[in-house]
Amino acid sequence: MSQPMVLPEKGCLHAPFFVFLKPNVELEDRVVLTLLGLETHVRTEPSRGTHGSEHVYLTSVGGWLHVVDDWRYTLWNRGHSVVEAVARAPLFHTVFSCAVGDSDWSYGFALYESGELRRRIEVADPFYDRKRHRVDVDVGAPLQAELPCEEVGDDPLDYVLALARSVGVVVEHDVAKVRCYVPPAQSNSESRRRPRAGGCR
Secondary structure: OOOOOOOOOOOOOOOOOEEEEEOOOOOHHHHHHHHOOOOOOOEOOOOOHHOOOOHHHEEEEEOOOEEEOOOOOOOOOOOOHHHHHHOOOOEEEEEEEEEEEOOOEEEEEEEOOOOOOEEEEEEOOOOOHHOOOOEEEEEEOOOOOOOHHHHHOOOHHHHHHHHHHHHHOOOOOHHHOEEEEEEEEHHHHHHHHOOOOOOOO
């Protein structure tokens, strides 16, 4: 039986990749999923059990729609072109994406406004040594809250989420308002594993 999802102490979902969307109009989840190339995903109940599986969380906070990737980097692995395609759709005023590595010090973020790329940076940590980091992408003028790579702290996730807040994103999540979507095959498998009413057999 799946366990109820809980939030870390920081009050936001713990994930390696976020896409924050500020839409011009009210959008249904299905529209966003289609833009992300996840049109076949189906809704399921979020739980701790989804942590290691393929899924995407959606939630709305303060006028922003949050897209939250899984720790398999399913959405991130589709490439930045997915974020770019969403950002260029005439549905969003602002799009901010950010990502971090799972065990290294790498990070990246991108800001689009009215479909135009304003800032993007990708920092790699190929040697697991932040002092030997490598900047692979550096486009646009630095954000007001941005720091030189050398001044970023030990936790890049804290840093990129602070940048998200600096452009207006409210990075707080309410479990009751989180929607979880998974691939159809995974949804069917989870349904088969659920115990029948009256207990397990």
